Amino acid sequence: MYITEPDLDNNEMMAFLYRMPVAVAQVSTDGDIKMLSPRATALLTPLSGESFFSNLFTVLDPVAPQIRRLSDEYTDSYGVVCDNLNVTIAAISWAALPWY
Numbered sequence: 001m002y003i004t005e006p007d008l009d010n011n012e013m014m015a016f017l018y019r020m021p022v023a024v025a026q027v028s029t030d031g032d033i034k035m036l037s038p039r040a041t042a043l044l045t046p047l048s049g050e051s052f053f054s055n056l057f058t059v060l061d062p063v064a065p066q067i068r069r070l071s072d073e074y075t076d077s078y079g080v081v082c083d084n085l086n087v088t089i090a091a092i093s094w095a096a097l098p099w100y
Contacts, residue, residue: 031057063087
């Protein structure tokens with residue numbers, strides 16, 4: 001499908017993005033976060049141990065250090081570096097988080 005003019009205004013687009021059930025991230029080649037979907041933020045915040053984080057690789061190193069390597073090996077200027085990577089994470093006690 002090709003759309004020549006946007007059918008949605010900014011408010012509608014933002015509402016759509018906030019309802020997306022998937023986690024999407026745009027990061028630089030060294031892991032600096034440019035954009036995160038709300039779902040990505042919700043999933044990464046407990047892993048980071050902080051309410052603010054700026055580098056995806058730093059957050060994921062304890063559970064998925066291979067993502068940094070995959071990014072280092074990626075040679076295209078843009079595209080999907082990793083898709084459907086399963087990561088096992090120990091249970092997190094929400095009550096133990098300082099900002100919960």
